[in-house]
Amino acid sequence: MVKIIDYRTRSNDQGKEFNVLIVQGGVEPIKSRTTGKVYFSTRTASVPSTFDEDTCKQLIGTSFEGKVAKVPCEPYDYTFKETGETVELLFRYEYVNEELDMTEKHLIPEDEVL
Template structure:
């Protein structure tokens, strides 16, 4: 499942405004290059034809599917917190048809982490 976290207003190539929903996936455990373990959640945006009022009303709603990592051409990305520029060769997309494996269902749920 993914959750609608917020929305952002964007402009298309013709300068027309539209709203995109910001989606956040389930909690994930990641090991950094230095071997440290931390938690994260994948996020992505999906364009919509909803006005701001409708987008606001959708915040908090859960949707089936998950956010998947997709390879792409390398690009520069500036980490907002540090200003460091890194080269990435992936992006994230919402996949409404993705179903979880049994392992994902057991080990990536927030409820399983609460004792």
């Protein structure tokens, strides 16, 4: 399950604004590489939407099926706000709904003849 915890307004390459919903997955245990101790965290991701600002506000707190997964991507630099340290990352977090993915895999294209 994921929960909508916030929204943000962003701009595309043409300067057109749109809203993204910020979704958060469930709590998961993670083991620190530095100390070896376990701590709890959650993953968050932003998902583009067609909703206006009022609708986005109303959706905060809504839960639905899916998860936030770690997905490989092209390398990019990320700067931690707290420390100013910059690191290169090879992944991003993305909303995934396995049921929706499974349904799409079983659809027959309209132009395919049976």
